[in-house]
Each structure stands twice: as C-alpha cells, then as structure tokens.
Amino acid sequence: MTLPTLTPLQADLLGGGLGFIFTIALLSYLVGDNPLYRAALHIFIGVAAGYAALVVIYQVIAPRLVSPLLSGNLMVVALAVVPFVLFILLALRLSPGTALLGSISAAYLVGVGAAVAMGGALTGTITGQVQATWLAPGGNLLNNVIILIGTVTTLLYFQFWVRGRTVTGEDERPALLQGIVNVGQVFLVVTLGAVYGGMILSGLAVFSQRLLAIANWLARVF
C-alpha cells in the first residue's frame, strides 16, 4: 500500500487548513473549557510525546548506548556499561520492591546535576554579575550607581529581620531598613512590569504570526 503523494501546494493547503482548525480550537478556550479545545490539546500532547520518544530512541539510546555496547571495543563497551547499569537501576524504581536500588542512579544524577549547576552558577552568574554590579561596561557612572542601588535594595527586600511587632500584629522593621526595602520594592515592581510587558509582546508576536499564516492560507485557497 502506497500513500498518495501530495503536491507542495496540496500539502500547503492541507497543513494550513489543519493549522486554521487547531487555531480556532485552541482559541475557543476563551469561552471556557470545551471538547474542541480538549481534543486539540490532547492531539498536541500526543504528537509531542510521540515525537520526543522517537528522538530519544534514535538520537540517544541507539547512538549513545546500543552502538557502543555493540562496537566490540572493550574500552567502549566498558564505558557504555556504566550508563547501562545506571539505566537498569533507574528502571527498577518502577517496582516498589526494587525502588531502593534505583536510588543509586537517582543519587548519581542529582549529585552530578547539582555539581555542574553550582559550578556554572558560581563562575557564570555570581562572579560575572557581582563584578558587573560595580564595574558596568560603558563607564557610565550614573548607570553603575543605579545598578548598585537596585541590586542592594532588592536583595535587602528579601531579608525578614524584624525588631518586633506592632500593636496590630504586623512585623516592624527598623526605619532605615524599611526605607531601603521600599526602594528595593520599586525596583522589583519595575522589573516585574518589564517581564510582564515582554510576555505580552511575545504573545502578540505569536498571535500575529498565526493570523498571518491564516491570512496567507485563505489567500491561497480563495
């Protein structure tokens, strides 16, 4: 049995039509949860999961585990046995009786992941950002001062020392610290506002592209 071959135009029209239908289905969530939205959501999740499984099989397991094990090179096989054993132990977590053995693999993954993340954060973020706080590129003194004030006051915003409680039961900070915290709160609000604005722009960009694709499809169809 051979599948019918589609011309590029037919494939474009078919793909555009499916895209139009799925766009309408997903936007129908505005009126509430409905079967059309759920059907589109489940299709997307299923397709994404299936695609990810194939990618893992063909790009991870086959070239990085099976091929080394079958290579015949003793050194390569020995190196490939280690992740294979860890993989088997991790799979044992599926059974409650053997789940304890899977902790070895989990501990290895967590330990290595934490070490790599901590090392990267130390050299890539903490050192670089602390250095840039008082030595911002460009040599603009005003910019450096703003960055320094913003960093210090924002960090102090997340400390919760309290001298006591007021008669109404609220935590009372020292007056100087409260003033610093208020400045940090302003920086936080500005930052979160910028993030929120960026997210709106991202959504608008995606929405514009989707409407543009529908417009192009409609132009080809009619």
Added chain:
Amino acid sequence: MEPAPAVNPPADEALPEWLLAAEAAAEPLPTPEAPTERDIPDWLSAAVDAAPASPSPAVLPPSIPVQAQDDIPDWLDMPPTRQPAIPAPQAGPDDIPDWLQGAEQLSTPEPATAPPPAPMPVDAPAPTPAEPDWLSELDLDEMLSAETGTTPSTPAASSADLFGLTPDLFSGLEQPTPGEGLKGGSDELLSELFSEPGERGPLPLSRDDLKTLDGLRFERILDGQEEAQVAPREEKVGALKNVTGVIRPELIFEGGSLRAAGVGEPVVVTDTQRERIVALDALLNAGAETRSAVSRSPWPVRVARWGTAALMTAVVAFVIFSDTPVLPQAGLQPAAGQAHAVLESVPDDGIVLVIFDYDPAAGGELDPLADVLCAHLAKKPNLTLLAISTRAAGPALASRTFARVDRPDSDSAWWNLGYLPGSSVGVRSLVIGMPGGLPSPLARDYSGAETGIEAGSLRALGPDAIVLLVDSAQEARMWVEQLAPYPDVPLVAAASAGAAAFIAPYYESGQIDALITGLPGAAAYQAVGELSAPAGERRAENAQAAGALAALLVIALGSLFYGLERLRPRRGGL
C-alpha cells in the same frame, strides 16, 4: 463460686452457733425509735406527707442479722426475729462475700472470745427484724406504684426499692427459680433480692453492690435471651453427629429483643436543630455530587476577558488583513547592529554553532530571528554551521529553518546535530567532551550521517561564534554559565521578548556580546544586514505593534477602573 444450692426453709433450732454467739456477745439493740424529721430523706418526707397512714404488712427480716452499731442507721437498726427468712446459702468462710465478712467481724467485738467459725448449717434460719413504727405507718406499695406507674405483684415487692437506690433495678425481673445460679460471685445477693417478700430483710447493700447487681441484671437478661432465642442444634459433623443438645448453643445477643419502651423522653427537635439537620443533609448530599474543579468566573470578569480578547483580535486582524503600516520604520534595536557585527566578523570558512532552544509554540516570534540570522550566515562561503538543541523539538525547528533559508553557496556545510540530552550536564559534556571512545555529539548529525568533525568537544572545535536562540531565561543562563570559562567565543543571543528582561543582565555584564529580541529585533537585524525578509513579515511586525497599543489601552483603562473601585470604599469610610 458455685451456684447456691436449693435449700429448705431453716428451722429455729438450726441457727448456727456462731450466730447465736454473736447475738449473745452483741449489746442489746435499743428499741428503734421513729425517725425524726431530720433523719428522713426529702423524698421520703414528701411521701410520708402524701401517703395515708396505714400500717404496712411487710416485715423486713434481715438476712444478715448483725451490723456495727455505728454503721446502721436508726431506722434500719431493728432486732432480728426468728421468722423464717430466705434460704441461707451454704457457704464456708471463704465463700462469704466481702461485705458479709465485714459484718461478721463487726459483730464480734472480742475475737479472742468469739467461737471458732463453724460450718454454716444449710437450714440456718435468718432472724427477722421488727418493723419500725415509722415504717409501718407508710403505705409503701401504694407510694411506689404511684411513683413507677406499676402495680406491685406483692405488697412487699417494692420494699427493696424503699431505699431509693435502685428504683428500676429489679423491675421486670422474674423470680429466680431454685438452683438457677448467676455468674460471678453475687448469688447470695440475688438470692436475698429475689426472696419472698416476707422473708426479705433490710438490704445491707452499698451503692457499689447495687451497681454490681445492675450489671448482673443485664447478664441475666442475656441468659434469658439465650434460652429463648437460641434453640439447641443438631450436630452435623464429627463424633457428635446427629446428637442434639450436647454442645451449648452459642450465645447470641439480639439487641432487638431488648425493649426500652417508655424509658426515653420523646425526641424534641428545635427549629435551630432542624435547620442544622437540613444544612448537614444538604452538605452531605452536595459532597457526593460531581463538581467541576474549575469554578466559573463571575460575569463581569468573563465580560472583561471576552472584551479584551475581542479587541485584541480585531486590532491585530485588521492590521494583518489590511496591511496597515503602524510603525514608521523598522529597526529600533541598537543591539541588532552589534549582533550583525559579531556574525559579520566570522570568517567565510569559519564555524558557527546555532542553538535552537525554543519550542514550536514560540516559533512565531523566534522563527523570524532564526531566519534572518541564518540568512546572514548563508552569505558566508564555506561556512560550517552546526545546529544543536537541548529540547526534543529543537532538531525539527532547525531543519525547518534550514529549509526556509536560501543558501546560494552550496559548498557550505550545515549540520543539524540534533538533540543534546542532559540539560546542563549535556551542555557541559559538549563543552569539555566525552570520555575517550564514546561518540562525540559533534561526530554525527541527527540522521546518523557523519559530519567529518574530528574534534570531540566544543573547546577543541573552537567555533568562531555561537548563536543562542531561546525563549526561556533558564536555557540562556545555562548556556552562558557553561560557556563562561571560554569567553573568547562570541555569543549572540536572540531571545523572545518575554525572556529578554532576565537575559539583559548578562548582556549588560558583557557575558553576551549581542542581544536581539522578538519581531522588532528580527526586523532591525534585517534592516541592518539588508537581508530579504519573508513575505508578510512586515505585516506581522505592524500587527504586533498595533496589538501592543491596544494592550496598553486596556491596561490603562483597567488600572483606572480598579483604582476608582479601590478609592470608593475609602471615601465612604471618611
């Protein structure tokens, strides 16, 4: 303790020696006097006033004739009589109840002179005390029948209730048959209690004893049920097959046969209780119903949501379909020039690593960025472009970008290396390389074709530039952190507008050489590089700008509306 055997009525001459000695040793009891008003309990005083003064024929013979003089109240302190009393149980010294032993000791003030305990004769007659005058004047039967609503079967049947301690203890109980013993050690007590009216003496019982009897009453009721409800069964199996009545039937407690009619008061349900019952019933019924986990928003919120969505859709759709120019010109991002300069400095035969770390959902914003950046690199002859991703969908996005970009120089090698697992660990392994012998991520592309790259790590490869396409700040931070030890490699970041705010600090610190964001960034880069844009790209940029203006208007109106709403109660409170 063995059950009390059946005994004959005792004869006068059969009194035990110890009892006779006790009587002789005891001081002569004073003649009982009529109790004063102070000695009679309140309830009895009322009964005396209410009852007609008629002598009661009942005589209260004491089954235990001796008591300590100090422990016996005046109205109970009566001399024993020789009238036949209840059959005295045959009991040795060890079988005598504790309370009886105490009475015996009290009756012998000089233990040295007291006769040795002799076996108690079976037919020992119980002395009968004389009835006091005040008691004989009471019509107890009539009084008790009026109190309990029952008619006593015998005139003295309620004399035991005279003490007011067990008004309902013995009601409804049948007289025990001779030889019918009870469990436990209270057979003597029950024999005393179930004796004939004329044979009954004052009850030397404390409240604890009566409580014990109260429990035995239920025990007897259960025994009666056992006999009434459970019939002997014929054995079906074993050595006793076809034999009936050998094995005692199992005791079965059937609560339904216990009748408590008239004991409790009629149930009175107040209005408040009825309301609570109705509310509880409704609550329990509502808990069993299926409810949606998502609560329905109030209609003003829904109207605001639908209105906002309709406005944004109308504005964007109008610009898209009408091709209305909103922005006067493209390219407002100065970082686009920096990014262009970085990629322009790459040699024609250089190596560039392009990282596709975004999802297809963000393709509407990041695909134009990928297109313009790759289009610029496509101008480089003999350039080696390596695409990689830490997301599963990344290879598909890279392939689609490769397909969209027109490459005039066919000698350039563009490799889609595919998926790099392990997140930060995978990036680290790409940077520093895999252990010897294991395949390098740079060796083959996603389809398995060999790339011809001999370097096993990014450090060994030494790319001329790295282009980072991300829609999340986490991925950007991960790449920046792992590439931090090699600051000589230029890094260009193309991010979505939502992630730009968190990536900007790395750009400000110099860890990222150039940062372009969103559709404006793509348009700016396109303008700087004089690159050809896909059809309709300009319309999408205008539509995004128009949508941003509409969103600004909605935010302003919403802030004004909710700000006034907050001010309203404050004014009212002043």
